[in-house]
Amino acid sequence: MKESLKKYIVELIGTFFLVFTIGTILFGGSTGNSAIIGVGFILMVMVYAGGPISGGHYNPAVSLAAAIRGSLPWKHYIQYFIAQILGAGLAAYAVQYLVVVPPIVASPDYHVPAMIIGEFLFTFALCYTVLLTATSKKTEGNSYYGLAIGSTVTAGIYSTGTFCLAAFNPAVAIGLLTMGAITSKLAGVTLLIDFVGGIAAGFLYKFINYDN
Numbered sequence: 001m002k003e004s005l006k007k008y009i010v011e012l013i014g015t016f017f018l019v020f021t022i023g024t025i026l027f028g029g030s031t032g033n034s035a036i037i038g039v040g041f042i043l044m045v046m047v048y049a050g051g052p053i054s055g056g057h058y059n060p061a062v063s064l065a066a067a068i069r070g071s072l073p074w075k076h077y078i079q080y081f082i083a084q085i086l087g088a089g090l091a092a093y094a095v096q097y098l099v100v101v102p103p104i105v106a107s108p109d110y111h112v113p114a115m116i117i118g119e120f121l122f123t124f125a126l127c128y129t130v131l132l133t134a135t136s137k138k139t140e141g142n143s144y145y146g147l148a149i150g151s152t153v154t155a156g157i158y159s160t161g162t163f164c165l166a167a168f169n170p171a172v173a174i175g176l177l178t179m180g181a182i183t184s185k186l187a188g189v190t191l192l193i194d195f196v197g198g199i200a201a202g203f204l205y206k207f208i209n210y211d212n
Contacts, residue, residue, distance in 0.1 A: 068202025
């Protein structure tokens with residue numbers, strides 16, 4: 001129980017810093033495309049820091065993919081999910097306290113098919129990258145897994161951020177909803193797509209790496 005609690009605390013902390021960084025970059029005055037790199041950097045750092053303890057998921061879709069793949073016991077999935085959502089919620093309240101989050105005027109005018117494709121593709125890419133670089137025996141002991149994971153998110157935001165939320169993470173969507181930065185409809189669609197992306201990555205991994 002003590003070892004499991006350590007994993008949940010690490011997941012909470014990592015998710016907190018990811019969502020906090022996203023919120024303060026969006027609403028704290030950081031401008032320009034270079035600010036996006038900060039999101040990839042904080043994820044990379046947290047993955048390296050917490051990976052040896054919890055796996056460094058910080059993302060319910062990644063945890064779901066890991067459970068399907070078999071690297072996360074199903075009995076721990078709900079606790080991981082709760083820890084991640086709690087971390088996202090605490091980060092959202094911290095952002096609200098520290099910076100001004102503008103009220104929602106209207107939902108972003110996303111083209112729904114493009115939004116679904118963009119969010120799905122890079123959630124899938126993120127989960128797929130995590131499974132192949134951080135859970136596979138073929139890449140066991142590598143030193144690049146955190147860089148690969150953080151870079152995937154950075155590339156995803158750069159390439160899809162104009163036509164979808166570019167969360168690739170249900171905890172991020174819930175954090176932004178808690179901040180009052182997005183509508184519940186946008187958060188709900190993003191949540192659904194992200195989980196589907198995680199499920200797809202988990203089953204594809206099992207197909208191509210069935211013995212690992």
